[in-house]
Amino acid sequence: MTRTLKSVVDLQTMNPISWEDLLNAGDRTYNQIRRRATQSKQSGTARYVCAQCGFPVYAPLAPNKRPYWKHFAGAPVDCPWWTGDPNSPDNVSAQQFGGQQEGALHHKIKYLLEEILLEDNEATDVAVEEYVLSKDGRRRPDVSAIYCGVRTAFEIQLATTQLxxxxxxxxxxESHGIRLVWVTWDFQNRPPADIRQSFLDIYFSHDENLFSLDAQSVAISTANHSLTLRAHAYRxxxxKSKLVSLREVSWNPSGLPYVYPTTDPWHVEFEKRWVPCRKRYDCDYQREKELLLELSDRLNTDLSPDDWQSERLPSLLDIMYSLQAGRPLMTSQDNLFGMSNSFLDTSDCLKFAKIFxxxxxxxxQDQVLKRASVAKKLKAAESVVQMEKNTPVSLAVRLLFPQLLSANNRPKP
Ligand SMILES: [Zn+2]
Incomplete structure (x- = not known):
């Protein structure tokens, strides 16, 4: 399998030059690029770098006389466009690229970011590679600043940072209350299966968002005196992607920005909203009613929130979500035994003994079943008619806990 180095960045203009551009360039342009690449190698300042890994590249001719992009020797072998070490007379070790061979693009972006932040009115204390020291270690973010009043680290992610x-x-x-923004360069949208794992790793850090800079976002940042990133999300x-000023992003609880909220499957969204509104000391009846109506909609039934209450669905959901979490989620009880006992002490809930x-x-959570008090109540419930299939409550459970009933996950009898 031959791989193509599809696109490079001209570090002088920060514009991309694709392999098609190179193929279609006239003789004069090609030879200009070819000479510049070689000159850069001789002067130790990279000019063209791989858009994936940021390593310097050159533009030799293939045996069929067509030009193509190739990494200089020493490029990271895990670059998806790695083209094998050169063996032509063009071969010159990238050691010659001063201290930059670790990533000329990385180096360039770091100082671009610094420049932008120095011009941004929301940023103060801008620094490149300044240590954050603490008892438990130290880190040296590529760029750091106080942004909108909060200490923020910027880390550049090209293709090489491992999980x-x-x-x-x-x-x-996070443990030092510092916000973190992972920044990539000129991110190209592709099906998620074709995206490098190192990008997916930061994508999931940012609640399934990815932030990148490119020539246009740099120009807009500079013109507006406001760091502007391109946000991407697969929804x-x-x-989807759009330009967004860093002032306008949302921040997740770990201190990473996002623009597009994640969309979980409906049952996961339901759980996320249900648990907080059922907290014993902070319950939100209005919210709870809305959720129960939403559930009726989903199931295409006319049941009102009061109907669901008299069916005891809320109590069933509470105990099931708690069993799933391995601890009581809604009550101040500190163990599942207490919560299970209260549940089974409610006579209306005994019809749920089997599903419980x-x-x-x-x-x-088998240990809950082994507890004598719980086992005794389950025994007593054997004479109680159990919830039948296809009742609204049973359908609600199927809808809200699809993983519980999927064939692969059935517990052994
Ligand atoms: Zn590369």
Missing amino acids: PVILAKEAFY DNEW EFSARRFD
């Missing part, structure tokens, strides 16, 4: 490094940085900044089977038992097993 353990990413997670360690995120944990460090509804397609990539099934859920406890499925969510690996």
Whole structure:
């Protein structure tokens, strides 16, 4: 399999030059590029770099006399466009690129970011590679600043940062109350399956958003005196993207920005909203009613919130979500035994004994069933008629806990 180095960045203009551009360039332009690449190697200042890994490249001719892009020797072998070490007379070790061979693009973006932030009225204390020191270690963000009053680290992600490094940085900044923005260069939308894992890793850090700079966003940042990034997110089977000033983004609880909220499956969204509104000391009846109406809509039934209440669905959901979490979520009880006992002490809930038992097993909470007090109540419930299939409550459980009932996940009898 031959791989094509599809696009490079001209570090002088920050514009991309694709392999098609190179193919279609006339003799004069091609030879200009060819000479510049070689001169840059001789002077130790990279001119053209791979748009994926940021490593310097040159533009030799293939045996068929067509020009193509090729990494200089020493490029990271995990670059998706890695073209093998050169063996032509053009071969010159990238050691010659001063200290920049680790990533000339990385180096360039770092100082571009600094320049932009120095001009941004919301940014103060802008610094490049300044240590953040603490008892538990130190980190040196590519660029840091106080942005909108909050200390913020900017880390450039090209193609090479590995997940353990990413997670360690995120944990460090979060524990020090420092916000973190991962920035890529000129991100090209592709189907998620074709995106490098190192991009997906930061994509998931940012609640499934990705931020990149490119020649246009740099120009807009400079013109507006406001750092402007391009935000990307894969939603509804397609990539969305837009330019956004860093002042306007939202920040997740870990201190990473996002623009497009994640869209979880409906049952996950329901759970996320249900649990907080059922907190014993902070319940939100209005919200709860709305959620129950939404559930009726989904199931195409006319049941009102009061109907669901008299069916005891809320109590069933509370205990099931708690079993799933392995701890009581809505009450101040500190263990599941207490919560399970209260649940089974409610005579209207005894019709749920079987689904309770099934859920406890499925969510690996068998110890709850073994507790004598719980076992006794389950025994007593054997004479009670159990919830039947196709009742609204049973359909609601199927809808809200699809993983519970999927064939692969059935507990062994
Ligand atoms: Zn590369």
